[in-house]
Amino acid sequence: MTSIVVEVRIPGSKSVTARALFLSATAAGTSELLHPLRSDDTEAFAAGLTSLGYPVQLSESSWTVTGSAAGPSGQASVYCRDAGTAARFLPTLAGCGSGRFRFDASEQLRRRPIQPVTDALRKLGAKVSFEGAEDHLPFTIDTSGLTGGSIEVDAEVSSQFLTGLLMSAPLMRDGLTIHVPRLVSAPYIEMTVRMMASFGVRVETDGTTFAVPAQPYSAQRYEVEPDASTSSYFFAAAALTGNSITVSGLGSGSLQGDVEFARILQQMGAEVDFGERHITVTGTGQLHGIDVNMRDVSDTMPTLAAIAPFADGPVRISDVANTRVKECDRLEACAVNLRRLGIQVSTGPDWIEVQPGTPEPALMECFHDHRIAMSFSITGLRTPGITLDDPDCVRKTFPEFHEVLAGVRQAWGSSNGA
Ligand SMILES: O=C(O)C1=C[C@@H](OP(=O)(O)O)[C@@H](O)[C@H](O)C1
Numbered sequence: 001m002t003s004i005v006v007e008v009r010i011p012g013s014k015s016v017t018a019r020a021l022f023l024s025a026t027a028a029g030t031s032e033l034l035h036p037l038r039s040d041d042t043e044a045f046a047a048g049l050t051s052l053g054y055p056v057q058l059s060e061s062s063w064t065v066t067g068s069a070a071g072p073s074g075q076a077s078v079y080c081r082d083a084g085t086a087a088r089f090l091p092t093l094a095g096c097g098s099g100r101f102r103f104d105a106s107e108q109l110r111r112r113p114i115q116p117v118t119d120a121l122r123k124l125g126a127k128v129s130f131e132g133a134e135d136h137l138p139f140t141i142d143t144s145g146l147t148g149g150s151i152e153v154d155a156e157v158s159s160q161f162l163t164g165l166l167m168s169a170p171l172m173r174d175g176l177t178i179h180v181p182r183l184v185s186a187p188y189i190e191m192t193v194r195m196m197a198s199f200g201v202r203v204e205t206d207g208t209t210f211a212v213p214a215q216p217y218s219a220q221r222y223e224v225e226p227d228a229s230t231s232s233y234f235f236a237a238a239a240l241t242g243n244s245i246t247v248s249g250l251g252s253g254s255l256q257g258d259v260e261f262a263r264i265l266q267q268m269g270a271e272v273d274f275g276e277r278h279i280t281v282t283g284t285g286q287l288h289g290i291d292v293n294m295r296d297v298s299d300t301m302p303t304l305a306a307i308a309p310f311a312d313g314p315v316r317i318s319d320v321a322n323t324r325v326k327e328c329d330r331l332e333a334c335a336v337n338l339r340r341l342g343i344q345v346s347t348g349p350d351w352i353e354v355q356p357g358t359p360e361p362a363l364m365e366c367f368h369d370h371r372i373a374m375s376f377s378i379t380g381l382r383t384p385g386i387t388l389d390d391p392d393c394v395r396k397t398f399p400e401f402h403e404v405l406a407g408v409r410q411a412w413g414s415s416n417g418a
C-alpha cells in the first residue's frame with residue numbers, strides 16, 4: 001500500500017515556550033520568541049510574568065519579552081489557571097525578588113503537588129503562607145531575595161520542581177547547588193539545562209547534582225520548536241489508520257523527549273523516518289502489542305493507551321505513577337474510558353494494561369484534561385460514534401486541535417481517492 005504523506009503544522013512546544021518566556025524575562029534587554037505556542041497554559045505563563053513586572057507582548061508569530069536581570073519587586077498576584085509549569089516555575093523567580101507575591105490557580109491545579117517548591121523557598125530564606133491546605137496553592141511569598149547555597153530536592157513526583165529552581169538559581173546571591181536523589185521525566189531537565197545554555201548560563205551536572213553559579217542570562221532571539229507531545233496524536237493517527245504524517249522541525253536534535261513516542265510506534269509495527277529535523281510515521285496495517293516503560297515520556301501515555309485496543313496483543317505501560325497527579329488521574333481516566341468502550345483493562349499503582357478488542361461507540365469523560373480529550377479523539381478515527389463530554393478542554397495546549405485533526409482526515413481521505 002502506498003500512502004500520500006500529509007504534513008501537519010504543529011504549534012510550538014508548551015514546555016519550550018514556558019522556559020523561553022522565563023529565561024527571556026530574567027535576561028536584561030529585549031528577547032524575541034519566534035513561533036511560540038499560543039494556548040491557555042502559555043498565556044497564563046506570559047500573564048504571570050507580566051504581573052511580576054516583566055512585560056510580554058503577544059503577536060501572531062512572535063512574542064517580545066522585556067527582561068531584567070533583577071528579581072521582581074513590590075507586590076503582585078499571579079493566577080496560574082491550569083498551568084503546572086507556571087505554578088512550579090514562577091514562585092522561585094518571585095522568591096528571588098523583594099516584596100510580597102501571591103500565587104493562585106484553578107481548583108484542578110490547587111489539588112496538584114507543589115511542596116518541594118515551597119519547602120525550597122523556605123530553606124532558601126523566603127516566608128511562605130498558605131491560605132488553605134498546607135503545601136498547596138494558594139500561597140503568598142514574603143521575600144527579600146534567596147540566599148542560594150546548597151539544597152536537596154526530591155523530583156520523583158514532578159521534574160517541574162527542579163526546573164523552576166534551576167532556572168532561578170543564577171539569580172540567587174550565592175548561586176545554587178541542587179542534589180537530586182530521585183528524578184522523573186528526566187528529558188525535561190535536559191531541556192532546561194540546554195535552554196539555560198542558549199540564554200548564556202552553564203549548569204555543571206553529573207545527572208544527580210546540578211551546580212549553577214550566580215551569573216546573568218543574555219537576551220536572545222529564540223525559535224520555539226513544534227510540540228512533540230501534541231505531535232503524538234497525529235503520529236498515533238497515522239499508525240492507526242494506515243496513513244502517513246510528517247511533522248517538520250522535530251527530530252533527533254529535538255529538545256523534547258516526547259519525540260521518542262514515534263519510536264514506540266515503530267516497535268509496534270509502524271514505519272518511522274526519524275530525521276534530524278523531521279519525523280514521518282506511516283501506518284503499515286500492523287500494530288503489535290508491547291510492554292513499554294514510559295517514565296521519560298509519560299505525557300504520551302494516554303495517546304498509547306487510547307490506540308492500544310487495536311494492537312494484536314496486550315499493551316502494558318509501566319513506571320508512570322506520576323500520571324496520577326497531572327490534570328487528572330490519567331491512569332484511572334484511561335481505564336474508565338477504555339471500559340466505556342467495552343475494552344478490558346487493568347491498572348496498578350504505576351501501570352496500565354490494555355487488552356485487544358473492538359471499541360464500541362461511547363461518550364468519553366475528559367476529566368477536564370486536554371490529553372484525555374485528544375487521545376480518545378484518535379480512537380474515534382477507527383470507531384465512529386465516540387464523543388467527548390468536554391471537547392474544549394484541548395485549549396490548555398492546542399486550541400485548534402479538532403479543526404487540525406479534521407483537516408488531516410480530509411487530506412488523507414482525498415489522497416485515498418475517497
Ligand atoms: O517541565 C515541563 O515543561 C513539563 C514536565 C512534565 O511534567 P512532570 O515533570 O511533572 O512529569 C510534563 O508532564 C509537563 O507537561 C511539562
Ligand SMILES: C=C(OP(=O)(O)O)C(=O)O
Nearest residue numbers: 082083084085299326327
Ligand atoms: C502534565 C501536563 O501539564 P502541566 O504543565 O500542567 O503539568 C501536560 O501538559 O500533560
